Amino acid sequence: xxxxxxxxxxxxxxxxxxxxxxxxxxxxxxxxxxxxxxxxxxxxxxxxxxxxxxxxxxxxxxxxxxxxxxxxxxxxxxxxxxxxxxxxxxxxxxxxxxxxxxxxxxxxxxxxxxxxxxxxxxxxxxxxxxxxxxxxxxxxxxxxxxxxxxxxxxxxxxxxxxxxxxxxxxxxxxxxxxxxxxxxxxxxxxxxxxxxxxxxxxxxxxxxxxxxxxxxxxxxxxxxxxxxxxxxxxxxxxxxxxxxxxxxxxxxxxxxxxxxxxxxxxxxxxxxxxxxxxxxxxxxxxxxxxxxxxxxxxxxxxxxxxx
Numbered sequence: 001x002x003x004x005x006x007x008x009x010x011x012x013x014x015x016x017x018x019x020x021x022x023x024x025x026x027x028x029x030x031x032x033x034x035x036x037x038x039x040x041x042x043x044x045x046x047x048x049x050x051x052x053x054x055x056x057x058x059x060x061x062x063x064x065x066x067x068x069x070x071x072x073x074x075x076x077x078x079x080x081x082x083x084x085x086x087x088x089x090x091x092x093x094x095x096x097x098x099x100x101x102x103x104x105x106x107x108x109x110x111x112x113x114x115x116x117x118x119x120x121x122x123x124x125x126x127x128x129x130x131x132x133x134x135x136x137x138x139x140x141x142x143x144x145x146x147x148x149x150x151x152x153x154x155x156x157x158x159x160x161x162x163x164x165x166x167x168x169x170x171x172x173x174x175x176x177x178x179x180x181x182x183x184x185x186x187x188x189x190x191x192x193x194x195x196x197x198x199x200x201x202x203x204x205x206x207x208x209x210x211x212x213x214x215x216x217x218x219x220x221x222x223x224x225x226x227x228x229x230x231x232x233x234x235x236x237x238x239x240x241x242x243x244x245x246x247x248x249x250x251x252x253x254x255x256x257x258x259x260x261x262x263x264x265x266x267x268x269x270x271x272x273x274x275x276x277x278x279x280x281x282x283x284x285x286x287x288x289x290x291x292x293x294x295x296x297x298x299x300x301x302x303x304x305x306x307x
Contacts, residue, residue, distance in 0.1 A: 014031055014032045014036075014043065015036065015040065015041065015042045015043065016031055016034075016036065016042060016043035016044075017038070017042065017043070017044050017045065019045050020043045020044050020045050020047065020048050021043075023045055023048045023049075023215050023216075023219060024043075024048045024051075026219045027048070027052050027089055027215060027218075027219070028088075028089040028092045028093055029048065029051050029052060029089070031043060031048070033051075034047050034048060034051045035047065045215075045216075048215060049214055049215045049216075052085065052086075052089075052215050053085075054085075084179050084180055086179050086180040086181070086182065087179070087180035087181075090180055090181050093241070093242065094239050096242065097239050097240050097241070097242050098239060100242075101240050101242060101279050101281075102279065102280040102281060103239070103240060103277055103278070103279070103280070104277075104278055104280050104285065104288070105237045105275055105276070105277050105278070106275065106276045106278070106285070106288045106289060106292055107235065107273060107274065107275040107276075108273070108274055108292045108293075108295075108296050109271050109272070109273055110271065110272045110273075110274060110295075110296050110299045110300060111258075111269050111270070111271060111300050112136075112253050112269075112270040112271065112272050112299070112300075113269055113270050114300060114301065114302055115136070115139055115299055115300070115302045116136075116253070116270060118302045118303070119134055119136065119139065122134055122194065126195065131195065132195075132198055132199065132202060133198070134194050134195065134198045135198065135201075136229065136253070136272075137173070137201065137225070137227050137229075137250070138194055138197045138198040138201060139194065139299065139302060139305070140225055140227065140248070140250055140274075140299070141171050141173065141186060141189055141197050141201065141225060142189065142192075142194055142197055142298075142305050143295050143298035143299050143302075143305060144169070144171060144189075144223060144225060144248055144295060145169040145171055145189035145190045145192075146190060146294070146298055146305060147291050147294040147295040147298060148169040148190070148222070148223055148291075149169060149190050150291075150294045151287065151290050151291040151294055152165055152166075153165070153282070153283065153287045154223070154245060154246050154278075154282075154283055154287060154288065154291045155169055155222050155223060155245075156222075156245050156282050156283075157222075157242075157243040157244060157245060157282065158243065158245065158279055158281045158282050159243075163282055166222045168187075168188055168190060168191075168222075169188075169189050169190045169222060169223060170185050170186065170187045170188065170189065170220055170221045170222045170223075171185065171186045171189040171221060171222075171223055171224070171225060172184070172185050172186075172218075172221030172222075172223065172224040172225070172241065172244070173185075173186060173201055173204070173205075173224075173225050173227075174224060174225065174226040174227070174238075175204070175205050175208040175209070177208050177209050177211070178209075178211075179211055182208040182213055182218065183218055183221065183224060183241065184204035184205070184207070184208055184213055184217045184218055185204075185217065185218060185219070185220055185221040186200050186201060186204070187220075193306075194305070194306075204217060221241070221244065222244060223244055223245075223246060223247070223248070224238070224241045224244055224246075224247040224248070225247070225248050225250065226238040226247060226248070226249050226250070227249075227250040228249070228250070228251065228252075229250055229251055229252035229253065229272070230252070231252075232252050233251050233252060234251045234252060234254065234273060235249075235251045235273040235275060236249050236251065236275065237249055237275045237277055238275070238277050239277065240277050240278070240279050242279075244279075245278065245279040245281075245282035245283050246276055246277060246278045246279065246282075246283055246288070246291070247276075247277050248274060248275070248276055248277075248295075249274065249275045249276075249277065250272065250273075250274050251272060251273040251274070251275075252272070253270050253271065253272045254270070254271055254272070255268055255269070255270055255271075256268070256269055256270075256271045257269075258271070272299075274292070274295065274296075276288055276291065276292050276295075
């Protein structure tokens, strides 16, 4: 039988395709530790996907190693739980983000009454046709994509000596799984209707929970949404997912007493808090405020998402 491919010896030159290098860098995987199956041992994209799935040492050493100080004896009995490759990559990227990205945060309260009425009506029609239900998060994805189109300075990345602005909105959606946090990408979300977004999110979330996401499912997003509303969280701030310039954190809808628009009194309303975390190198405060204003407008008047 043919010999199994081996990773390149330490310090030697690694031959890899440009796409494989980009994928490995985005995933935080040390490409010199990947066994290449291409011509002459060249590392190709399939090799990187396999490494991400099966696990290889990260390209950055862990900041906290084994307990060598002897302090463990002062703590109660404990169990050390091994960390999956996905969790290692997530930890590395988020630590890098908080260390190198100058974050700032903007929050807004969104009135959800009209959206919930429209959702109920749409789901009633879809149910009679045998279709799947549209979630609140599907509206959030659609509103975010349209807001990126309206305020394109947020749909961008810091590239060191330039800012890269993207022509389409590819929305990353955070999904919690048994293996750790995964962030599959809904590509071309601006061009998808609510039912199209719903079907794509459902498909990607199912693959994530089954551990069947490929590297190409998770690489290339231009903006991320993290929704903890289903856990009853009112408000939180998320960490920017590099090289993206912003991430939206969405909380649960809640009932509040608010003043009527005409000032004639008070009424009960369904409200939702959303917080935009921004990379200040790319997004200025005013630009972030414009984006949140657009998002709030789409969510509070959801018919405009269908125009």
